[in-house]
Amino acid sequence: MLNASSFRNRGVFILSVFLLVTLFSLVNGHSEAETEKNPPGTIMIDLPAMDDENQMPAVRFFHDRHEHALKGRKDCSACHLQKDNRFIFKFKRMEGGTVETDMDIYHTNCIGCHKEIADAGKPAGPVTGECRLCHKRIIEAGSSWTKLSFSRSLHYRHESSALIKPADGSDIANCSACHHKYNKDTRELYYQKGEEESCVYCHKSSSVDNVRSMRNAAHDSCVNCHQKMASDNQKSGPVNCLGCHDAEEQKKIKVIDNVPRLKRNQPDTVLLSHWTAESKEGAGLPVSAHVNPVPFNHAVHEANTSNCKTCHHASLDRCGTCHSSLGSDKGHFITLEQSMHDGRSEKSCVGCHNRKKTLKNCAGCHALIPAKRAEDLSCRACHSVAGEPSKIKELSKKEKAALAGKALDKKKRGHHLLADEKIPDKISIGIMKDQYEAVDFPHRQIVKKLFSGIKESQMAGYFHESETTLCAACHHNTAPTVTPPACVQCHRKNTGNVQNERPGLMGAYHGQCITCHQKMDIKEPAATDCAGCHKKRAAAAVDEG
Amino acid sequence: MGITRRKFLGWMGAATGAATFADRRGHAASGKHFKGYPGSFGVLHDITKCIGCRKCEEACNQVNALPGPEKRFDDLSVLNDTRRTGKSEFTVVNRFYSGSDRQKKWFVKMQCNHCLEPACASACFVKALQKNKSGAVVYDASLCVGCRYCMVACPFNIPAYEYDEPLTPRVMKCTMCHPLVEKGQLPGCVEACPKEALIFGPREKLLKIAERRIQKYPNRYIDHIYGEREMGGTSWLYISPVSYNKLGMREDLGITSAQQLTAGPLSAVPIIVGLWPLLLTGIYAISRHKEKIAEEERVSAVARTASAADEELKKKLSELKQKMTKEKEDAVSREVKKALEEARKEAEEKDDGPDDESGDASPGEKPEQE
Numbered sequence: 001m002l003n004a005s006s007f008r009n010r011g012v013f014i015l016s017v018f019l020l021v022t023l024f025s026l027v028n029g030h031s032e033a034e035t036e037k038n039p040p041g042t043i044m045i046d047l048p049a050m051d052d053e054n055q056m057p058a059v060r061f062f063h064d065r066h067e068h069a070l071k072g073r074k075d076c077s078a079c080h081l082q083k084d085n086r087f088i089f090k091f092k093r094m095e096g097g098t099v100e101t102d103m104d105i106y107h108t109n110c111i112g113c114h115k116e117i118a119d120a121g122k123p124a125g126p127v128t129g130e131c132r133l134c135h136k137r138i139i140e141a142g143s144s145w146t147k148l149s150f151s152r153s154l155h156y157r158h159e160s161s162a163l164i165k166p167a168d169g170s171d172i173a174n175c176s177a178c179h180h181k182y183n184k185d186t187r188e189l190y191y192q193k194g195e196e197e198s199c200v201y202c203h204k205s206s207s208v209d210n211v212r213s214m215r216n217a218a219h220d221s222c223v224n225c226h227q228k229m230a231s232d233n234q235k236s237g238p239v240n241c242l243g244c245h246d247a248e249e250q251k252k253i254k255v256i257d258n259v260p261r262l263k264r265n266q267p268d269t270v271l272l273s274h275w276t277a278e279s280k281e282g283a284g285l286p287v288s289a290h291v292n293p294v295p296f297n298h299a300v301h302e303a304n305t306s307n308c309k310t311c312h313h314a315s316l317d318r319c320g321t322c323h324s325s326l327g328s329d330k331g332h333f334i335t336l337e338q339s340m341h342d343g344r345s346e347k348s349c350v351g352c353h354n355r356k357k358t359l360k361n362c363a364g365c366h367a368l369i370p371a372k373r374a375e376d377l378s379c380r381a382c383h384s385v386a387g388e389p390s391k392i393k394e395l396s397k398k399e400k401a402a403l404a405g406k407a408l409d410k411k412k413r414g415h416h417l418l419a420d421e422k423i424p425d426k427i428s429i430g431i432m433k434d435q436y437e438a439v440d441f442p443h444r445q446i447v448k449k450l451f452s453g454i455k456e457s458q459m460a461g462y463f464h465e466s467e468t469t470l471c472a473a474c475h476h477n478t479a480p481t482v483t484p485p486a487c488v489q490c491h492r493k494n495t496g497n498v499q500n501e502r503p504g505l506m507g508a509y510h511g512q513c514i515t516c517h518q519k520m521d522i523k524e525p526a527a528t529d530c531a532g533c534h535k536k537r538a539a540a541a542v543d544e545g
Numbered sequence: 546m547g548i549t550r551r552k553f554l555g556w557m558g559a560a561t562g563a564a565t566f567a568d569r570r571g572h573a574a575s576g577k578h579f580k581g582y583p584g585s586f587g588v589l590h591d592i593t594k595c596i597g598c599r600k601c602e603e604a605c606n607q608v609n610a611l612p613g614p615e616k617r618f619d620d621l622s623v624l625n626d627t628r629r630t631g632k633s634e635f636t637v638v639n640r641f642y643s644g645s646d647r648q649k650k651w652f653v654k655m656q657c658n659h660c661l662e663p664a665c666a667s668a669c670f671v672k673a674l675q676k677n678k679s680g681a682v683v684y685d686a687s688l689c690v691g692c693r694y695c696m697v698a699c700p701f702n703i704p705a706y707e708y709d710e711p712l713t714p715r716v717m718k719c720t721m722c723h724p725l726v727e728k729g730q731l732p733g734c735v736e737a738c739p740k741e742a743l744i745f746g747p748r749e750k751l752l753k754i755a756e757r758r759i760q761k762y763p764n765r766y767i768d769h770i771y772g773e774r775e776m777g778g779t780s781w782l783y784i785s786p787v788s789y790n791k792l793g794m795r796e797d798l799g800i801t802s803a804q805q806l807t808a809g810p811l812s813a814v815p816i817i818v819g820l821w822p823l824l825l826t827g828i829y830a831i832s833r834h835k836e837k838i839a840e841e842e843r844v845s846a847v848a849r850t851a852s853a854a855d856e857e858l859k860k861k862l863s864e865l866k867q868k869m870t871k872e873k874e875d876a877v878s879r880e881v882k883k884a885l886e887e888a889r890k891e892a893e894e895k896d897d898g899p900d901d902e903s904g905d906a907s908p909g910e911k912p913e914q915e
Binding site: 511 | 598740744746751754764
């Protein structure tokens, strides 16, 4: 019978069941979709859906794990067929078929192999009936796959290796082992000396028509070659995914310093000017209306980049071929001016220079220098070749290069520091003595330390036009001089003068010094270690003032 | 007039509803967008410059004569925890990390933001917290009743309370050193900061300086001045290298001031207080009237019934009386007749002589019996 206490009991029972169910589902609710980072070598096997039926999630295939498991027992031929002694890096087939046939190949071979190994008593992967162990729905938290930078050092190791033989008889070096060109008419690959280029100029991130993607092309060529050498018991590059695409493994790749210059008939100096070349995309302005040409030191820039693609990002042609004055479809409507001057781009001149300014040795000064607006920039630092434009246009390529070389030589001052006598040694900054003693500022030591950090940089040497340019980092907003004004001339003692945004004297000193230390990653003295720079005054001395 | 109760009620309800839900947004707060009192002061905090030295905390403690802290101000281990303002800490500095592996650290000073339209002043019904024309939100302990609605209202969670004080507890918060500012001096924290991470000046000027700084160093700051419009604008402005929610500062506050958020419902109060009692009283009066009439009708009905019953009773009584009288008279007349008859008989017997006493009745005479 329903009386008061049985009603209450029922309520308690229902409530506790509800709570239990809630807690249980909260705890277990997220096990359905896991979140994991894909290791390098994870291949997503994701065939398109058949009809509109429910599709199983893509399979995450751990290639390196399989390779490791089969090491010693089987080689690549366990999964990959061969053609002309080269492995086809597809699974047990020469090329992709229909969804049904591919699915059958995967199921039969994968499960078959797993069964074989399981029957032999060893741990193996999932078999029939354990579908969701392979077709697991995973929320990918990104991949730790790291792109391999085929640097000049790596290229040199291949170039200089006697084990890599040229594929073309006429080749004196072994460039033809990897480099080829494609004849669209005859549909053949051939080798042309002096016209070797980067693979990515043709092999893009995904396959287009019959041009394989960079991934497939690289794996076909590189891994097969490595594999062959390994089977001949020769030391070769990696054959597994991790070896090239894991950040830690990449660090183990031997780097050769002072790589000799690539021989590809590249110029030492170039006269950069759009209008001197024959171009249909010229803006139609008279010759005299163009900006002065830039003398470009190609040799030095070559030595300071890891590979040619840093600047020649899409082809080795003239930049103006795609980046016309007014912008064209080929150049993604990036005009020539933008492609050279965009401060945020990785490929533009100014952009790359800006990024160099954030390096530790440079950032101490350059972080304090405000960003200049376009109208405040000086073009003359680069656009320095003066001359009769019509005459320059008539010069041959070689003559232009010589002109550029001459202009560069004129600018070559070398990177010098002022003589020691001109740099004050120790400066006692005592103008604001209050709770602390005067600062014993080791001026010359600091200047010399800063200079030692940039001495080797030719770029710094080019742009630091005079010996006093370095001084202007701290002694700013005044003409470069050996006798700059004292800070207190502009930064008054009182703080909080918001009329002209200038910090007060204390804020100026601390702002300059501490910010430079922070940007250059100087740990001592720490910013909060007041006594590290100026000793604390005894209380009596403070009272006296 | 021929208006029925139902119609009257209908009209009343419609009128009240229309008045209640009419557009009455914060016109109570003067002007549609309060940009602060002209010439009011503020402080710009540049988070990239702060080094976490806590000299501002020390100066605030001295200027306001607050009790000494548990840990000294040069003990930077307090930065290991994230602190909030307290009854003896008008301002605190907290440390935050950024970057994928937390390599970069930033220090942020937290204190009352001296909003242009403070929620605390809005919530205070005794006007203990007031927005001063100089920009500071000042607190008058003599007016405070200790309800702590200001602590509930503050979106930045700043006011602290002297719970330990039994007799005269106060709400404790930064005052922007109002007395010093009135004298033309700088607030204690601004003066003490060695890096000039705090600058003091007219709020409009500080906004321009902040914008200019962001333009000059675009790689250093994100393009957002915190406090420019948050909660209707604050006098304490911030510029930062990383997004503010990484620095413990709320980004979900919106740009509407507390006053504007509450003005709508609050402005409906007079109408409700004015109209609804009237309405309800009217309804009450009508139903009372209705009841009164019903009562009267009931009473009269009862009375009528009673009088009707009375009359009927009287009628019955009189009938009964008549009947009884008649019966009595009949009985009397019968007795009289009987007596007469007997007297007559006696008289007759006396006349006849005493011959036959056996039968009084002569042959052929029957004794009259009735």
